[in-house]
Amino acid sequence: MKAIVTVIGKDRIGIIAQVSDILAKNMVNILDISQTILQENFTMIMLVDLSKMKISFSELSKKLDEKGKTLGLQIKVQRDEIFKAMHQV
């Protein structure tokens, strides 16, 4: 299963490191990563593979959400089908 991790908010040192740390510890593989400024926000988007993930989807979602709160950012993980369904015919 693939998913998209999005990090939106104010840029700061160590965002990628801290998010990657959570992903690595839980055996989530990063397939692709991009970062850009969209609508005046720092936006980092990661395509990740969850097939070897050691925890449940909701636990990962919770961990990322908590990390986002401590960093003052919004961090979400969503299965990639939602974006494909909406934007690809």
Next chain:
Amino acid sequence: MINPREIIETIHMIESENFDIRTITMGISLKDCADPDSKSARRKIYDKISFYAENLVKVGEDISIEYGIPIINKRISVTPISIIAESSDDEDYVAYAQTLDKAAHSLGVNFIGGFSALVQKGYTKGDIRLIASIPESLALTERVCASVNIATTKAGINMDAVEHMGRIIKETSQLTKDRDSIGCAKLVVFANAVEDNPFMAGAFHGLGEPECVINVGISGPGVIMAAIEKEKGADFDTLAETIKKTAFKITRLGQLVAVEASQRLNVPFGIVDLSLAPTPTIGDSVARILEEMGLESCGAPGTIAALALLNDAVKKGGIMASSHVGGLSGSFIPVSEDEGMMEAVKKGSLTIDKLEAMTCICSVGLDMIAIPGDTTAETISAIISDEAAIGVMNNKTTAVRIIPVCGKDVGETAEFGGLLGKAPIMPVSKFSSSEFIRRGGRIPAPINSLRN
């Protein structure tokens, strides 16, 4: 990788524009639960609903977490209870409603629809008993929704039932007077009711439906609103295109969720309902979309043209996004559930007459309208007859969910809470329709029903 802008657009729709899946509704047939012994029938009903819907709420929540899209309601619709209960000798069917309520509570669903009867041509024994049980059932239960179909284009209008429902609505209002007559908010009187509607209070599982089915209702007035806000001053051609594209996107997610839920629950996928369903939340209003098109306030001249464009463009955009479209599929205009509608009523720009005219071109009818508690049963029946005529003559679904609020009058507000919202009491005509309603009988099916 997927385009980052598209990813952010989707997230923005959910985070800032109130986009959500309004309901996953599981339809369950109770045809095999009929039993001469009513206790046994009710046990079968409870067991069957519990068996099929055991994981409904959990699956809804899992999908919501994994896709990052809120799924607001998980609901159940069942075969019209009049048909199932009729085999038993019970004089009233309140106990059946209580069984449904108990099942809804134990499964964690917030509404269960199907305390219903289809009487467009006449009553059976079960229909009479069910309808007579509606007021007490809605007063004693919390989550049960009732509906009665009193007309179809094929059968015409059963004016005896129309007269009867006026009295039933008054009685329901009286029995729930301590809660602003909330019972009436859970009771819909239909013309041309559909069998696969996922939205409450009018959902029931039709007789042509399979054993169990998943129907999904989407939402998204806020998303449409945000899209047309970016088209300030654009002509109607552009507006229609913008709405179509947006409707396509939101319906695709409805389809995705519907298919996913159906696979996880091992139940066939039925339909996606394309209705634009508002909520009382600011930024989730159909009225505000019409105003964004250039009307000072919803109800002003031009409202029907604006609504026609909206309703049609939503369907055109949505139809290609889903493999099966059904249910009501039209913009909803429930006054108490739409912040902009409430405001328009308070300002005096939106009247019951204008709402009635709006129902000619969208679903679903006079919906969640609070009227003075002293409105007579005959006037309510006459309002129902007008709506039924609009539905029957135009081959569309119409409905009346009207709340005569006991002890309250024009200028006051009824508070229902939650998704049902609150409604300013609207004035109704002071002229009598009593003699018209007392005639009884049936208004014959119109000539346009003869299609063969």
